[in-house]
Amino acid sequence: MGIELALTLVVLAGAIYLFVTEKLPVDVVALLVLCCLLMLRIVSVPDALSGFSSPATVTVAAMFVLSAAIERSGALLGIAELLARVKWRWLFALLMMLLVATISAFVNNTAAVAVFLPLVIRATSARGWGPSRFLIPLSYAAQFGGVCTLVGTSTNLLVDSLARQSGWGGFTIFEFAPLGLIFASVGVLYMMIARPLLLPDLGVPGQATHDPVGRCVAELLVTPESRLAGRRWSQLSVEGTDPRAVLLEVFRTGEALPGPANVSLEPGDRLLLAGNWADIEALRQRQRLRYDPVSSDLDGHPSTERLRAQVMVTPGSFLVDKTLRDVRFGHLYRCRVHGLHRRHPAMRAPLDRIPLAVGDVLVVDATADAIDTLGRDRGLMVLGAHPQPRVDWPRAIGAIGVLVAVMIAASLGLLPIVGAALIGCAAVVALRCITPAEAYAAIDWRVVVLLAGLLPLGLAIDNTGGADWVAARTIEWVGPYGPLFTLAAVYGLTAILTEIMSNNAAAVLVVPIAIAAAEGLGIDARPLLVAVAFAASTSFATPVGYQTNTMVYSAGGYRFTDFAKIGVPLNLLFWGMAVVLIPRFFPF
Incomplete structure (x- = not known):
């Protein structure tokens, strides 16, 4: 073992320690790794800075901007509000996972969860359902969708970039889709079965603190398209859709009607309601009621x-x-x-x-x-x-149109994904779907710095022979059992590392080893690279293994063991599926 390899392994061990213990933020650890490699002269200055110009890093930053343009236009909000009208628990859970998985295949999955999280809490709480039965499925569904396309997660782009640097070629934007759809379908089916059995029902949490404290009185207008038109208020409780708001009066042509709960409501009726603001707002959306429009000249410009x-x-x-x-x-x-x-x-x-x-x-x-x-x-x-969250349809249509154009250009090979994404960023700013200031603010610079700082570590592991050294030891242990066993080992190692450190860090560490192992066995590295991408992009067993898990952890009031109880079996299921299915789609 040469001195450069020994020093690289020391830096690697220190990075793993800091990633696992979380003594420092992951982006700070990545910069420390970069500085150590430079000071020890393990990598050159151009190699050290190559991470900042990597197509993966630039594409991830560009996708943050495109995702933000769609999010800020309210397009995701419109979809989520349609979901909130579903009144059966099983159907609500199924549609929620399918919608989030579909959106997360093209939009940053953290942004998708950020939009759906408060709406799912509000919709379930309004019906008296415990949000804890729905939030872990929300997080997992975002991960299911992320493995279906190259741009679904930053990890997929990172694996693609490392593969290209090593001379194995990259992946097309929809090359993961056939395999990813199978994983997503099985994952959704598993969650539909396991959700009521393994997830706790922690009841309805307290209301949001930014709304008025205590009970409010609001006046809502019954419109012709309202679900209450032609019905009685008392029917809501009979149907099991108790609105958690109290009907005080029904006004028709300015006069209060006797027995308001049993009045057949008509368009133009005004309902005087009392309750917590979140409950009143949820009722308004679900029953398609409106606040008093007063005068149209108070609307202002639609984009304001x-x-x-x-x-x-x-x-x-x-x-x-x-x-x-x-x-x-x-x-x-x-x-x-x-x-x-x-x-x-x-x-x-x-x-x-x-x-x-x-x-x-x-x-x-x-x-x-x-x-x-x-x-x-x-x-x-x-x-x-x-x-107030709302849908700005001109901006939403523009942002979605740009994203679709980026996907088409990249999938047909008209432009590299990084070029298409950059042009898309310029387009959403030019179309005023997002302002330049919002575009800069939308980029999660911690992820960018993490990727830029870790890519040189992958180069150092590869250039110093570290990957070959680890791969040689791996081949000694698992090589005699064949490529399939090696694929299982690579997937398992990546999955374990992803649960205890950043998923991107896990991918950077394992990709060079996977490539070296493939070369040692004389097989195609692509199946092993796909295993790394899928294992690093699907972390279910801990709340710290993936960003979306962390987001729902406190919001749902979960314990650490709640993730392990439902997530470990799912990790094992995906592991077994990977070993069986990856070679069928990506032969050795």
Whole structure:
């Protein structure tokens, strides 16, 4: 063993220790590895910096921008809101996994989970279902979809880049799809069976803290397309879709109707509801109700971002003892009032006819400029504001169209994937689907630095003979049993490393070993490379093995063992499938 190889293995051991113990962030560890390799002169300066210009690194950064353009347009939100209307648990879980898996094949799976996570919590909580039965399936489904295309995960792109550097050629954008679809189908089927058996039901969590505290009163309009048109409110409880909001009154042509729960509702009726804001909002979306539109001239430009804010009436305000109608509040402040929170609610009148009192909190829908105007009024206090998620269809269509064009150009070989992705980034900015500032902010620079810092480590392992040395030891142990056993060993090693460290780091460590082992056995390396990509992109047994697992870990209130209970059998199932199926699609 030469001195360079010994030093490389020492750096490698230190990197593995830091990755496993998480004493430092993974991107910092990657930079430390890069600096060590430079100082020890194991790699040259051009090789050390090659990770920053690698097609994998550039493509990952570009895909973050394309994913953000779709996310910020609200396209994913529109899909998620359609999902929220499903009222059967099994169907909700099935459609959720299929939708997320499909989206994650083309959009960054972390972004997909980030969009669906609050909506799944809100939709399930509104029905009284425990979100803990749905959030781990959400995370796993994102991983199922990620293995179906080359751009589904950064790990796939990384393996592709390392394979090209080693002279084995890369993969086309849909080359993983036939095998990935089988894995995704089996994974969804497994989760449908195991979900009710192995996942805990931890009940409905508390409501989101950014919404008004306590019970609010809101007024919703029954529209012709509403599901409540022609039905009675009391039917909701009978059907098992209790809205968790209380119906106070039904107003028709300005008059309250007796026995509101048993009134056959008609388009134009106004429902006065009381409940937590998240429950009222979930009911509005599910039953296709609308807030009072007031006047169309308050809409503003369709592309203008609207905020939902909580505004308190303070002592000395001219609004005290006046109604919203008296002061024409909407036109005065250029906003709409969607709800009213009062410490001791006793409200049975339409919102615009309720005399306001000190301490009342109005839930308003307005632009940022209108919120500033409210904040400058001494009689009002803005307690908080946050953007309202909505679908901007022109931007959504533009962003989706660009992504489809990128996929087509790359799959037909018209452009390399990195070139198509960069042109796509320029296109979404030019079409104003995303601003330049949003594009820069959308890139997860930690992932970029991680990839750029680890790629030279892969070069060092390869150039110093480290991969050959490890592969030789591996061949001694598993080589006599044939290529199939070697594939099983490579998949198992990658899967274990992925559970305890970054999936990208695991891929960088194993790819050189897999290539050297293939060359030692005289077989095609591509089956082993596919095994690395699939094993590193599917981590189910721990909440720290993959980013999406970490996202749902605290949100679902899970314990560490909940992932192991449902994830270990799934890891073993995928391991067995990989050994049987990979050689059929990628022969030795």
